[in-house]
Amino acid sequence: MQRNGTRIGAVMDEVRARIASRSYGPGTRLPSVRAQAQAMRFSVSTVLEAYERLAAEGVVTSRRGAGFYVAGPAAPLALAQIGPQLDRQVDPLWVSRQSLETDGSVLKPGCGWLPAQWLYEAGIRRALRTLARGDALELAEYATPLGHPALRRLLALRMRANGMAADPEQLMLTESGTQAVDLVCRFLLEPGDTVLVDDPCYFNFHALLKAHRVRVVGVPYTPSGPDVELFRAALQQHSPRVYITNSGIHNPTGAVLSATTAHRLLKLAEGSGLVIVEDDIFADFEHSPAPRLAALDGLSRVIHVGSFSKTVSASLRCGYIAARADWIESLVDLKIATAFGGGRLAAEMARMVLTESGYRKHMETVRLRLADAMAATVARLEAMGIQPWIVPQAGMFLWCRLPQGMKAEAVAQLCLKDGVVLAPGNVFSQSQSAGDFLRFNVAQCADGRVFDALARALAALAAGRSG
Amino acid sequence: MQRNGTRIGAVMDEVRARIASRSYGPGTRLPSVRAQAQAMRFSVSTVLEAYERLAAEGVVTSRRGAGFYVAGPAAPLALAQIGPQLDRQVDPLWVSRQSLETDGSVLKPGCGWLPAQWLYEAGIRRALRTLARGDALELAEYATPLGHPALRRLLALRMRANGMAADPEQLMLTESGTQAVDLVCRFLLEPGDTVLVDDPCYFNFHALLKAHRVRVVGVPYTPSGPDVELFRAALQQHSPRVYITNSGIHNPTGAVLSATTAHRLLKLAEGSGLVIVEDDIFADFEHSPAPRLAALDGLSRVIHVGSFSKTVSASLRCGYIAARADWIESLVDLKIATAFGGGRLAAEMARMVLTESGYRKHMETVRLRLADAMAATVARLEAMGIQPWIVPQAGMFLWCRLPQGMKAEAVAQLCLKDGVVLAPGNVFSQSQSAGDFLRFNVAQCADGRVFDALARALAALAAGRSG
Numbered sequence: 001m002q003r004n005g006t007r008i009g010a011v012m013d014e015v016r017a018r019i020a021s022r023s024y025g026p027g028t029r030l031p032s033v034r035a036q037a038q039a040m041r042f043s044v045s046t047v048l049e050a051y052e053r054l055a056a057e058g059v060v061t062s063r064r065g066a067g068f069y070v071a072g073p074a075a076p077l078a079l080a081q082i083g084p085q086l087d088r089q090v091d092p093l094w095v096s097r098q099s100l101e102t103d104g105s106v107l108k109p110g111c112g113w114l115p116a117q118w119l120y121e122a123g124i125r126r127a128l129r130t131l132a133r134g135d136a137l138e139l140a141e142y143a144t145p146l147g148h149p150a151l152r153r154l155l156a157l158r159m160r161a162n163g164m165a166a167d168p169e170q171l172m173l174t175e176s177g178t179q180a181v182d183l184v185c186r187f188l189l190e191p192g193d194t195v196l197v198d199d200p201c202y203f204n205f206h207a208l209l210k211a212h213r214v215r216v217v218g219v220p221y222t223p224s225g226p227d228v229e230l231f232r233a234a235l236q237q238h239s240p241r242v243y244i245t246n247s248g249i250h251n252p253t254g255a256v257l258s259a260t261t262a263h264r265l266l267k268l269a270e271g272s273g274l275v276i277v278e279d280d281i282f283a284d285f286e287h288s289p290a291p292r293l294a295a296l297d298g299l300s301r302v303i304h305v306g307s308f309s310k311t312v313s314a315s316l317r318c319g320y321i322a323a324r325a326d327w328i329e330s331l332v333d334l335k336i337a338t339a340f341g342g343g344r345l346a347a348e349m350a351r352m353v354l355t356e357s358g359y360r361k362h363m364e365t366v367r368l369r370l371a372d373a374m375a376a377t378v379a380r381l382e383a384m385g386i387q388p389w390i391v392p393q394a395g396m397f398l399w400c401r402l403p404q405g406m407k408a409e410a411v412a413q414l415c416l417k418d419g420v421v422l423a424p425g426n427v428f429s430q431s432q433s434a435g436d437f438l439r440f441n442v443a444q445c446a447d448g449r450v451f452d453a454l455a456r457a458l459a460a461l462a463a464g465r466s467g
Numbered sequence: 468m469q470r471n472g473t474r475i476g477a478v479m480d481e482v483r484a485r486i487a488s489r490s491y492g493p494g495t496r497l498p499s500v501r502a503q504a505q506a507m508r509f510s511v512s513t514v515l516e517a518y519e520r521l522a523a524e525g526v527v528t529s530r531r532g533a534g535f536y537v538a539g540p541a542a543p544l545a546l547a548q549i550g551p552q553l554d555r556q557v558d559p560l561w562v563s564r565q566s567l568e569t570d571g572s573v574l575k576p577g578c579g580w581l582p583a584q585w586l587y588e589a590g591i592r593r594a595l596r597t598l599a600r601g602d603a604l605e606l607a608e609y610a611t612p613l614g615h616p617a618l619r620r621l622l623a624l625r626m627r628a629n630g631m632a633a634d635p636e637q638l639m640l641t642e643s644g645t646q647a648v649d650l651v652c653r654f655l656l657e658p659g660d661t662v663l664v665d666d667p668c669y670f671n672f673h674a675l676l677k678a679h680r681v682r683v684v685g686v687p688y689t690p691s692g693p694d695v696e697l698f699r700a701a702l703q704q705h706s707p708r709v710y711i712t713n714s715g716i717h718n719p720t721g722a723v724l725s726a727t728t729a730h731r732l733l734k735l736a737e738g739s740g741l742v743i744v745e746d747d748i749f750a751d752f753e754h755s756p757a758p759r760l761a762a763l764d765g766l767s768r769v770i771h772v773g774s775f776s777k778t779v780s781a782s783l784r785c786g787y788i789a790a791r792a793d794w795i796e797s798l799v800d801l802k803i804a805t806a807f808g809g810g811r812l813a814a815e816m817a818r819m820v821l822t823e824s825g826y827r828k829h830m831e832t833v834r835l836r837l838a839d840a841m842a843a844t845v846a847r848l849e850a851m852g853i854q855p856w857i858v859p860q861a862g863m864f865l866w867c868r869l870p871q872g873m874k875a876e877a878v879a880q881l882c883l884k885d886g887v888v889l890a891p892g893n894v895f896s897q898s899q900s901a902g903d904f905l906r907f908n909v910a911q912c913a914d915g916r917v918f919d920a921l922a923r924a925l926a927a928l929a930a931g932r933s934g
Contacts, residue, residue: 016793026740071740096803100612104604119607125599128606132595137571139595140586142781145567175642175784178807186678191658207804211653273493273538314609315810317642317784326483336563337674340645343782346813 007042011050014040016059019070030060030068091427092206098421107453109444110412110423112202112251113314114396118369118443120312120353120362127352131345138348142341145332147173147320151351155320158354159304162283163295166322170299172331173342177281177307177319178204181244183334184277184303184321185212188242196234196243198226200399200428200437202251202279205244218430221253223390225261228268235272242275247292247304249282252428252439253399254392256290266296280306284363285370285395299324308350311363318346370396373442380451381440384458389437398440399425406461408438414457420450474509478517481507483526486537497527497535558894559673565888574920576911577879577890579669579718580781581863585836585910587779587820587829594819598812605815609808612799614640614787618818622787625821626771629750630762633789637766639798640814642806644748644774644786645671648711650801651744651770651788652679655709663701663710665693667866667895667904669718669746672711685897688720690857692728695735702739709742714759714771716749719895719906720866721859723757733763747773751830752837752862766791775817778830785813837863840909847918848907851925856904865907866892873928875905881924887917 018024030051031039037047051068054060060068099111131138146152152168159166174180189195191213197205199218209216217238219226226245234240243265249256269276278293283306294304299322307319321331335342353359377398378388385403392398402408408424415422425437444450485491497518498506504514518535521527527535566578598605613619619635626633641647656662658680664672666685676683684705686693693712701707710732716723736743745760750773761771766789774786788798802809820826844865845855852870859865869875875891882889892904911917 093800093803096807097612097799100609100803100808113609116604116607121603121606124606128595128599132592132599136588137583138782139588139591140583140780140782142567142580142776145564175646176806178805179642182805204804204807207800211801211804309609309807313607313810313812314808315605315607315812317810317813332564333560333674334678336560336567337671337678338645338649339643340563340671340776341567341781343780343784343813345780345782346784346810 007046008050008053011036011040011042011047012054015050015054019059024070026070028070029066030070032067092203092210095203095421095423095427096207098416102421106419106421107444107447107450108421109440109450110421110438111441111444112397112423113310113441114366114443118366119314120359123353123356123358123362124313124316124349126356126358127349130352131348134348138344141344143173143344143347145336145341146171146328147342148344148347148351151318151347151354152320154351154354155306155322159294159322162289162292164292164299164304164322166294166299166304167325170322170325170328172321172323172328172335173347174307174319174321174335175317175339175342175346177279177305177309178208179339180305180307180319180321181205181277181279182208182211183331183338184305184323185209185214185242186334186338187327187331188275189214193242194238194240196231196238196240196274197430198245198250199430200252200425200434201244201430202246203423203427206427206430209244216430221250221255223253223255224258225250225255226265228261228264231265232268235268235274239272240274242277243269244277244279245293246282247278247280247294248286248290249392249395249397251282252397252423252425253389254395254397255390256393257293259291262291262293262296266293266302269297269301274301276302278302278304280304281310282395284311285367287367287394294322303327308354311366312350312353312359316346316349318350367394370394370443373445374398377440377442377445380445384451384455386438386454396441396443398442400438400440402436402438403458405436405465406458407435409435410461411438411454411457414460415453418449418453418456420453422454474513475517475520478503478507478509478514479521482517482521486526491537493537495537496533497537499534559670559677562670562888562890562894563674565883569888572886574887574911574914574917576907576917577888577905578908578911579863579890580777580908581833581910585833586781587826590820590823590825590829591780591783591816593823593825594816597819598815601815605811608811610640610811610814612803612808613638613795614809615811615814615818618785618814618821619787621818621821622773622789626761626789629756629759631759631766631771631789633761633766633771634792637789637792637795639788639790639795639802640809641786641788641802642784642809642813644746644772644776645675646806647772647774647786647788648672648744648746649675649678650798650805651772651790652676652681652709653801653805654794654798655742656681660709661705661707663698663705663707663741664897665712665717666897667719667892667901668711668897669713670890670894673894673897676711683897688717688722690720690722691725692717692722693732695728695731698732699735702735702741706739707741709744710736711744712746712760713749714745714747714761715753715757716859716862716864718749719864719890719892720856721862721864722857723860724760726758729758729760729763733760733769736764736768741768743769745769745771747771748777749862751778752834754834754861761789770794775821778833779817779820779826783813783816785817834861837861837910840912841865844907844909844912847912851918851922853905853921863908863910865909867905867907869903869905870925872903872932873925874902876902877928878905878921878924881927882920885916885920885923887920889921 037044152171194215198221294302304322389399412422412424423439425434504511619638661682665688761769771789856866879889879891890906892901
């Protein structure tokens with residue numbers, strides 16, 4: 001940390017970067033101290049000190065009289081190397097890391113979750129108190145391989161209520177919705193396979209798919225779902241194995257899949273052997289349920305994924321996968337191999353909270369608050385010339401176009417300096433065609449400083465352009 | 468489920484197996500109903516019914532007049548296909564699944580954890596009550612990318628007490644020790660790389676490494692650690708990228724790495740660019756700490772992993788990775804991409820429990836109970852002619868050889884019918900050379916029915932041999 005900004009640090013970073021990018025492999029001789037000093041316009045002693053610090057760290061080894069060499073191991077596969085190398089300032093992990101990193105003083109209109117005060121704190125406290133008096137097994141034992149039976153039965157009932165016929169044995173609990181999607185990808189994909197995503201889509205799908213070393217093809221998203229003709233063309237051209245999407249409320253646009261589009265997508269999938277992964281984490285925000293691909297399909301080629309992080313608590317890690325029974329059987333093996341047994345505590349807390357009548361009332365309140373926040377945010381943004389792509393029926397997301405010529409990344413970087421984390425459009429876009437979009441989370445826009453920072457950023461950029 | 472054991476089910480299973488093994492790819496025409504009926508010696512109507520049920524499930528499609536074809540998608544990559552296909556009865560997931568699946572009536576001397584009543588129930592209850600009154604952020608928010616700062620500070624102190632100098636910034640929390648090892652593998656390994664393990668080693672390392680599609684080479688384990696000469700030979704012959712082992716108390720043998728072996732291993736690793744992953748989940752069972760590779764190495768090429776599942780609670784999911792700061796940086800990206808943010812609840816509970824003086828007293832009691840259980844189990848097994856390989860200084864594991872000519876898998880299968888889950892030796896052995904070994908968990912051997920079932924199984928097998 002303390003070497004940031006120093007010349008020695010700059011030399012060390014340069015060497016590290018070349019090792020990370022594998023341009024210096026294990027055993028590679030570093031440029032001589034003198035050559036490096038000339039190239040970087042630093043003193044010889046600066047470079048020597050940097051090399052020796054790297055040697056002390058084991059990154060390079062010094063051979064007496066023969067210079068410095070890159071030590072094994074070969075540079076570990078950093079995530080950034082797997083896919084196209086984007087500038088870290090705007091890569092798909094930028095928003096996650098900025099949003100998760102921040103302390104309470106930072107405003108996060110770009111994050112994908114509700115403020116802690118909007119979550120179901122009272123229910124969580126009640127569940128903790130009940131657990132403290134509860135069964136010792138819940139407190140101390142691993143869960144069964146599929147996960148907490150009572151929670152799976154409850155989830156199966158909730159799915160049936162939305163037209164999805166799933167047995168509890170077709171449900172496997174996971175530690176999170178993201179882990180659920182990751183396990184499904186491990187199960188279905190091999191490196192080099194092609195995956196379809198919406199363009200734009202949830203940015204962490206990009207990060208996750210990079211980790212799986214697959215090719216990603218984006219299909220433009222319309223206000224009623226993916227563009228069906230372009231979807232058909234992508235199937236023909238790329239023979240993808242999987243399509244990953246949100247059901248219910250689309251992230252980042254807040255749009256909803258129409259029944260017609262759902263039916264047409266599913267027919268296309270059936271004709272081409274495509275598996276669809278439907279991430280349903282926003283279900284409880286809907287005023288009335290949109291069509292689910294898993295309902296039309298009967299969990300034959302659709303895998304349905306969800307969690308409680310967005311509505312109950314992000315601190316309580318619990319997600320689930322609903323799929324064909326034989327796929328679930330293989331997914332259990334993969335879960336045990338890569339995460340061993342699940343716990344019982346989080347699942348039992350989720351079950352307690354979801355069966356409380358208080359939770360339903362809580363979610364009614366949240367939906368009304370979101371509707372108010374949506375209207376207020378739309379009005380404030382429009383007044384600044386920031387235009388919603390659509391005004392969503394439900395949920396927290398508002399996908400907006402900046403005024404002509406404004407770059408979302410530049411706005412986000414300026415706002416970050418003001419303590420406001422935004423979500424610039426291209427982190428959601430495989431084609432990088434959303435450079436003038438931002439995703440707003442209306443639940444995180446109550447503080448006027450969000451709009452003050454935005455206004456300052458827009459003004460600064462406008463002045464820069466005219467200047 | 469209901470078709471198990473039927474002829475229709477047998478035909479369906481046959482087709483599924485061929486799809487799973489990819490011998491029938493998507494679009495492959497199934498054998499004609501008549502040919503299949505002849506091949507399997509079933510009636511035509513049986514096969515037709517089976518094909519039609521498969522069609523109803525979407526596994527195959529029927530083309531009028533042209534027969535049945537395998538539907539897309541191509542068979543998902545089941546874990547079992549990735550590595551050598553072992554009989555499910557004895558594969559590395561067998562023990563996990565049998566142990567996790569069972570209800571309270573089944574005895575589990577083969578499992579790798581303490582009975583729930585041995586864990587720190589009182590401390591967990593106290594932590595739950597305190598949390599119920601605690602900060603709303605702990606209850607509802609995601610953790611920061613590295614995870615709960617106070618728990619990381621505490622873990623860094625605990626590591627320093629064992630000679631491992633780690634900053635809190637070199638620690639990343641995970642959902643479990645297994646997820647920690649999995650993330651490290653994702654970071655360091657590419658499909659086709661070679662990994663060294665101990666032979667025998669923790670069986671789930673085999674399952675995990677299969678999921679990573681790497682080549683696994685076993686190095687025979689001695690009572691003082693891996694055989695150093697064979698380790699050196701394996702490095703030269705296979706150029707492995709990673710060596711994964713247990714520190715402290717070795718699973719399954721209960722042996723302990725000697726300081727001499729640790730030093731020699733590390734020198735070999737330094738000379739060959741090997742990264743060592745040291746899984747330290749049994750640390751709190753030690754009476755006096757064994758050498759840690761991470762302490763000798765200073766977290767340069769050793770990655771240290773741990774969790775609280777074995778001592779605090781298996782239900783509370785929380786593990787950690789300690790490694791070089793630049794590696795931790797990349798591991799954070801991978802964690803967010805594949806599991807998103809962690810929770811705060813489990814980490815805060817772990818922190819509360821670990822800082823209680825009650826926890827230290829609890830672990831003292833557990834260590835004494837384990838020593839008693841170890842002595843008692845050794846005596847009962849020796850009386851049956853089952854011989855410990857060594858009598859471990861600490862921990863729950865006892866690695867034992869069966870009487871001459873007895874096969875552990877056969878014993879395990881007979882005992883399972885008696886409601887006793889054993890851990891047969893070959894699930895731990897890459898070379899499959901531990902067919903006459905069993906791993907016992909002495910904490911799970913208090914019930915005399917364990918030894919009754921063992922005695923019956925041994926007698927039945929002896930009778931079968933002489934008959």
